[in-house]
Amino acid sequence: MNQPTDGPVPENNPSQPAHGGPPSYTFPGATEPVGLTDPSSSEGDAVPASPPRRRTSRALLVGGVATVLVLGVGGAVAIQQLSGSGPRPSDVLPGDTFGYVQVDIDPSAGQKLAAVRFLGKIPEIKDLESGDTRKKLWDLAVANSDDDCVKDFDFARDIDPWLGDRVGLGLRPGGTADDPNVVAALQVKDQDQAMSTLGRLADCSEGGDQVDLLAKDGYVLLTRHGQGDATLAAIDMGTLSQNATFSGDMAALGEQGVATTWWNVGPIAKELSSALLFGVRAPDAPQDLQGRVAAALRFDPGYAEIAGIARGFSGAAQSIQPVDGDLSELAALPDDTLAAVHVSGGEQLLDQAWPQLEKQLNDVASSSGMDDPLGEIEDELGLALPDDLKVLLGSSFTLALPDQEFGSDVPAIGAKVVTSDAQRAEEVVSTVEDASGAAGILTKSVDGDQLYVATTPDYVDRLKSGGNLGDTDGFKAALGDAADADYAVYVNLDRLEKLYLEEADGEARAALEAMRAIGISSTVTGQGEAAFAFRIVAN
Structure with missing residues (x-):
């Protein structure tokens, strides 16, 4: 089991406040120290983090397949229990994350019912309401795959026992425009089985880019090879949910619906400036650019909406x-x-x-x-x-x-x-x-x-x-x-x-x-x- 140590360790060292209380740290792009608070969601027993496991690029493909499964909002919301529970991806991603996307097929009861009623009006999605939608999406993904090794996996035996309801992606410092430092967080019901199955899926292919697999508090994290130890160290310093700026923006956003995104545009613009977008190289961002954007995909029985807020913009x-x-x-x-x-x-x-x-x-x-x-x-x-x-x-x-x-x-x-x-x-x-x-x-x-x-x-x-x-x-x-x-x-x-x-x-x-x-x-x-x-x- 590989334990990489060559990734950059976060520079944000905790400092003790003068009068006690929680430590504080400054994350990239923040204008002031951010206090650490208890995570907003901490249900379930904490599971000690396991050392990162190095896997091939197939692991990233596995993360993508799992994301497709979690994206099965249309029918899955109709068969889930009526109360979202458990930690969110932001509870296990590092506090220095400056770009975040979350998909949740176990949202609030109101969102589930509204999604069922809205999506039931769309014939193509209405058909997904019967049966296990995640299995249907898995079957669709396998049918479109030309990899015989992947086709040997059975959903009921190999996927369903461990696959959870939430998936998140985080963008962190330490990357480049061409090779960003991305962390994927996949919620799992059985950590050991998830690590085993993801590892076997990864072994379907040899060579290619490598990633690390990490187990953390009911999630499996996928990072770039060499970033595993640095990611765990950053999590120990504080999670994204404990980042007061992020949590404040989420509170202002309100209902997070079935998908949520948050972007701290200052560090994103600086780190990804000159990146290629649709073949066009983006211009350098202003050095003083600051601000955050948060948005959520929500449902009402009669409509679906992406609603969001922009906060803290300067210049x-x-x-x-x-x-x-x-x-x-x-x-x-x-x-x-x-x-x-x-x-x-x-x-x-x-x-x-x-x-x-x-x-x-x-x-x-x-x-x-x-x-x-x-x-x-x-x-x-x-x-x-x-x-x-x-x-x-x-x-x-x-x-x-x-x-x-x-x-x-x-x-x-x-x-x-x-x-x-x-x-x-x-x-x-x-x-x-x-x-x-x-x-x-x-x-x-x-x-x-x-x-x-x-x-x-x-x-x-x-x-x-x-x-x-x-x-x-x-x-x-x-x-x-x-x-x-x-x-x-x-x-x-x-x-x-x-x-x-x-x-x-x-x-x-x-x-x-x-x-x-x-x-x-x-x-x-x-x-x-x-x-x-x-x-x-x-x-």
């Missing part, structure tokens, strides 16, 4: 202050609206963000040999920046697309703006229209403090007349609790599906037909803080 993001969000203009669109985008307080947000935006634009322009790009735009178009942009965004800006037959004609699309100077906003639109060579295409109408613009005169009239979009069931389900949002998007999938439904068939078509609407919203809630949500509504 340009810190300068953005809350505005008076109001979706009333969005809600007053015609009832047959197919899709719409709304921004509240755009003039205020632009005013706050302009210094940073101007600096970024000048930096980009200087690299191209331009001295004063904004000045050139102002001279060429006769605009005053940022004032004319602020007038155009106004206190409420709504872009809308009505239901229609799309063909060779120009599609109907329009906007309405509530602003302090609607006449000047119209002049700005005309100026941009003329400069683009499309003069006369848009119809414009000023009515008090409102400007209406559309590609057809008819749609301008319809925007002025308004409607009751906000009273429709799809809108209320998608955005009903985001009435004070700064930014919102609404899409009526029932009306949009005619554009793509004919291309789908069978179960895929039935699943698409089961979806009613999409709602996206975000709100600045304080200095350097925000809340956001992406919601998909079922019929």
Whole structure:
């Protein structure tokens, strides 16, 4: 059994406080020492950590297969007991973890029931509700594998006796952009059997990248080869759940649903800067970037959502202050609206963000040999920046697309703006229209403090007349609790599906037909803080 020692040992040494109490440590990216508290979940007997076992890359594949099993939310939530229990992956991952993802098929009772009701409306997932969903997913994974060795494993005999309900991934210091230091935590019901089976699965393949297998408090941890001892040492100094910043963010997030993620963007951006993403090398991150993002996948009987928060952001993001969000203009669109985008307080947000935006634009322009790009735009178009942009965004800006037959004609699309100077906003639109060579295409109408613009005169009239979009069931389900949002998007999938439904068939078509609407919203809630949500509504 291999016990690697060549991985970096964490530099965070505990120090004793002057007046007793728990030790404290500083994790990468933290702005102040973080106190250690008792883990929020400590059910079950602690199991002493076993020495790390070195395995081949097949162990990582095993972790991936197990993750697929745990991802069987659709049917598994219907057969689990109605109370989530046991430690979470964050209870066994090191406290210096700065990127975290957790999947849980044993969440709270309310989440289970809501997931069953929502997912039962989707034909492809509804079929998974009968029987053991984890076995079905295992069988699917094996069927798609070309490894005969893996196919020799039987779910009932080799997997089910030890596989738990939770899996987590943690990103830690010590990696590089091309080789990040990732730790996987797989919950197990029988630690010895899990280690044995995972080891045998790993032995199905020889060579390749190596990993360490560790046993810790009801979990099996998979790390890069050479990181096992360092990972255990870091855990002994404090777990992620004991990290006060992480636990505070989780408390602010609320219901963690069936999947949760948390990212401390400062150390992540620094460690993974210049990483390749889709073949494009990312730029270096600002040295002073700080902030965290947390999000959860949650269910309601009528919808699924990814809801999250951003906290502790500094720099340009810190300068953005809350505005008076109001979706009333969005809600007053015609009832047959197919899709719409709304921004509240755009003039205020632009005013706050302009210094940073101007600096970024000048930096980009200087690299191209331009001295004063904004000045050139102002001279060429006769605009005053940022004032004319602020007038155009106004206190409420709504872009809308009505239901229609799309063909060779120009599609109907329009906007309405509530602003302090609607006449000047119209002049700005005309100026941009003329400069683009499309003069006369848009119809414009000023009515008090409102400007209406559309590609057809008819749609301008319809925007002025308004409607009751906000009273429709799809809108209320998608955005009903985001009435004070700064930014919102609404899409009526029932009306949009005619554009793509004919291309789908069978179960895929039935699943698409089961979806009613999409709602996206975000709100600045304080200095350097925000809340956001992406919601998909079922019929």
